[in-house]
Amino acid sequence: MAHILIVEDDQDINNLIAKNLKLVGHTYRQTFDGMEAVKMITENIFDLVLLDIMLPGIDGFEVLKKTSAEPIIFITAKDGLEHKLNGLSLGADDYIVKPFEMLELLARIDVVLRRAQKNTTIFSLDNAVVNLSDRTVTVGGELVDLSPREYELLEVLIKNQNIALSRDKLLELAWGYDYMGETRTVDNHIQKLRSKLGWEERIKTVYKLGYRLEVKR
Amino acid sequence: MAHILIVEDDQDINNLIAKNLKLVGHTYRQTFDGMEAVKMITENIFDLVLLDIMLPGIDGFEVLKKTSAEPIIFITAKDGLEHKLNGLSLGADDYIVKPFEMLELLARIDVVLRRAQKNTTIFSLDNAVVNLSDRTVTVGGELVDLSPREYELLEVLIKNQNIALSRDKLLELAWGYDYMGETRTVDNHIQKLRSKLGWEERIKTVYKLGYRLEVKR
DNA sequence: CTCACTTGTCATGAAGTTGTCACGATAAGA
DNA sequence: TCTTATCGTGACAACTTCATGACAAGTGAG
Numbered sequence: 001m002a003h004i005l006i007v008e009d010d011q012d013i014n015n016l017i018a019k020n021l022k023l024v025g026h027t028y029r030q031t032f033d034g035m036e037a038v039k040m041i042t043e044n045i046f047d048l049v050l051l052d053i054m055l056p057g058i059d060g061f062e063v064l065k066k067t068s069a070e071p072i073i074f075i076t077a078k079d080g081l082e083h084k085l086n087g088l089s090l091g092a093d094d095y096i097v098k099p100f101e102m103l104e105l106l107a108r109i110d111v112v113l114r115r116a117q118k119n120t121t122i123f124s125l126d127n128a129v130v131n132l133s134d135r136t137v138t139v140g141g142e143l144v145d146l147s148p149r150e151y152e153l154l155e156v157l158i159k160n161q162n163i164a165l166s167r168d169k170l171l172e173l174a175w176g177y178d179y180m181g182e183t184r185t186v187d188n189h190i191q192k193l194r195s196k197l198g199w200e201e202r203i204k205t206v207y208k209l210g211y212r213l214e215v216k217r
Numbered sequence: 218m219a220h221i222l223i224v225e226d227d228q229d230i231n232n233l234i235a236k237n238l239k240l241v242g243h244t245y246r247q248t249f250d251g252m253e254a255v256k257m258i259t260e261n262i263f264d265l266v267l268l269d270i271m272l273p274g275i276d277g278f279e280v281l282k283k284t285s286a287e288p289i290i291f292i293t294a295k296d297g298l299e300h301k302l303n304g305l306s307l308g309a310d311d312y313i314v315k316p317f318e319m320l321e322l323l324a325r326i327d328v329v330l331r332r333a334q335k336n337t338t339i340f341s342l343d344n345a346v347v348n349l350s351d352r353t354v355t356v357g358g359e360l361v362d363l364s365p366r367e368y369e370l371l372e373v374l375i376k377n378q379n380i381a382l383s384r385d386k387l388l389e390l391a392w393g394y395d396y397m398g399e400t401r402t403v404d405n406h407i408q409k410l411r412s413k414l415g416w417e418e419r420i421k422t423v424y425k426l427g428y429r430l431e432v433k434r
Numbered sequence: 435c436t437c438a439c440t441t442g443t444c445a446t447g448a449a450g451t452t453g454t455c456a457c458g459a460t461a462a463g464a
Numbered sequence: 465t466c467t468t469a470t471c472g473t474g475a476c477a478a479c480t481t482c483a484t485g486a487c488a489a490g491t492g493a494g
Contacts, residue, residue: 147471148470149471182473184473189471208481
């Protein structure tokens with residue numbers, strides 16, 4: 001279940017949504033004001049934001065522009081086309097028009113969350129589990145120590161899974177932009193990762209190019 | 218721009234959508250029937266499917282259940298809540314209710330496409346799928362290892378499909394401009410590609426000239 | 435149908451690339 | 465200050481690629 005921020009100036013609606021979220025097992029926080037919403041969103045602790053467009057202070061579009069992080073579902077009283085277009089092009093994940101059925105809102109929340117789940121912070125492959133939020137790695141349940149560079153490299157590989165990355169590219173992404181070192185350094189760290197995670201077969205060497213983390217789809 | 222399948226039994230609406238897709242630069246194919254839609258979707262050549270729920274034969278929900286591959290936007294005349302819930306829980310990416318503004322449909326299409334990030338350039342032929350963006354090749358789902366030269370050559374063939382290329386030309390394109398070697402080298406690599414991709418019948422020998430990747434359109 | 439020529443196929447070894455290990459410099463922590 | 469861990473470097477072994485040559489099979493002009 002998810003932690004959801006409700007941004008809606010109408011207290012009754014806000015509470016109604018809150019009640020229903022609670023009912024299906026989500027947790028939430030409520031705010032009634034645009035500026036406060038921006039602050040709360042930047043805390044970065046929510047899995048989803050329900051965002052009313054008409055707000056005191058700054059409106060929902062402004063809030064989105066200022067933050068644009070979490071998945072967002074717009075809520076609006078207006079059915080105006082220009083509102084929808086604006087919201088969608090700004091990158092909202094969905095859109096719902098007041099008055100709406102609570103069940104529909106809950107369904108749309110599920111869809112958006114399910115979709116966002118794909119960008120989950122946990123990555124697992126074979127026996128290894130990489131928790132990208134708290135930077136831990138376990139293999140077969142046992143915690144594995146990775147040095148900082150090893151972890152950086154691992155993250156890069158995971159974020160670019162199935163894509164062949166050149167040594168230069170890896171240096172750029174995991175070491176820093178203009179690192180000027182021997183490219184054999186990359187090999188060494190790759191070896192470390194392979195053996196620590198048991199990924200000898202997973203991190204493929206792409207001859208004359210670099211490496212690729214291979215994940216079957 | 219995307220290749221979109223329109224599944225809608227009302228000819229007027231179908232054509233109207235088609236016209237507008239064309240207007241903004243998408244390509245499309247049209248069908249008016251559920252069973253045919255299933256067949257076409259399984260061809261796997263569309264970036265997005267616009268799917269009416271009420272269809273002759275089998276309805277949109279059934280179509281989705283039978284295929285569930287591409288991104289899908291449901292279209293329906295009914296605003297019934299149970300329809301929406303059903304569609305969303307089945308995994309539709311979006312939902313639009315007739316009568317709708319064409320501009321809104323186009324905006325939703327953009328959102329879904331952006332989300333699906335079909336920026337991957339993929340070339341597929343028979344069982345083989347060549348992913349030109351991340352430099353991977355699969356045959357029947359299995360990843361195939363290609364050496365650098367083999368991959369270069371493959372790319373050249375794909376980019377010049379249906380065109381006969383001389384050995385000299387191939388050397389120039391895949392090896393580098395002033396490569397000075399025996400041209401028999403090309404033959405060897407062609408053989409490798411043929412057997413690795415199962416393209417014995419696809420890469421045709423053009424006697425006294427060179428080779429051609431044959432793709433029917 | 436024949437023969438000259440072209441292409442398919444395989445084996446080989448040289449050149450080049452990657453795996454692996456050990457060492458030492460440096461930084462971090464006690 | 466001393467200890468410890470990290471990381472870049474170099475050396476060498478192991479491996480991969482790929483051009484080459486040899487020969488078999490295929491092709492087409494006459």
